[in-house]
Amino acid sequence: MRVGIGRDCHRLVEGRRLVIGGVAMDSPRGADAHSDGDVLLHALIDALLGAVGLGDIGDHFPDTDPQYEGADSRDLLRRTVALVRRNGMSVHNVDATVMLERPKLGPLKQQMREQIAADLGISPGRVNVKAKTAEGLGAVGGGEAIEAEAVVLLEE
Ligand SMILES: [Zn+2]
DSSP, X not given: OEEEEEEEEEEEEETSOEEETTEEEOOSEEEOOSSOOOHHXXXXXXXXXXXXXXXXXXXXXXXXXXXXXXXXXXXXXXXXXXXXXXXXXXXXXXEEEEEOSSSOOTTHHHHHHHHXXXXXXXXXXXXXXXXEOOTTOHHHHTTSEEEEEEEEEEEO
16 A cells, blocks of 8 residues: 645636636636646645655646646546556545635535546545635635645555
8 A cells, every 4th residue: 555645726816717626616716827727636646646656746747848738637637547557556545625715615526526536447435525615714715725635545
């Protein structure tokens, strides 16, 4: 077994789509990013790379590379999973938390779980997505930022 942890943060700005866990949210503000800015999938990609000891998302998909402009993070996730498999590992389970003030993730959490599970090649019951507000405190509480963290367990 190998464990990995990942964390990500994006500034929220007007005129950008907000995509979390591969699901487009109904929000007037979205993540300011080179790719689609999917904070949850970026944290998960870092956790996967961490567990196999292969650095971080910036090493594999640099934001200075024009080929990742507007990149679909689900595509980056699937490429990361392929890398995990090439290293002789498979994903056992994932736990993740998204921190944002609004909108509420609510029922969309189930859709996120299903999409992430499909990309990881495991059942949705092995992917947990939690949502928390920052109780109005700091950049997340003020609606200026979104954060996520993820933990994965891999098995040989
Ligand atoms: Zn990111």
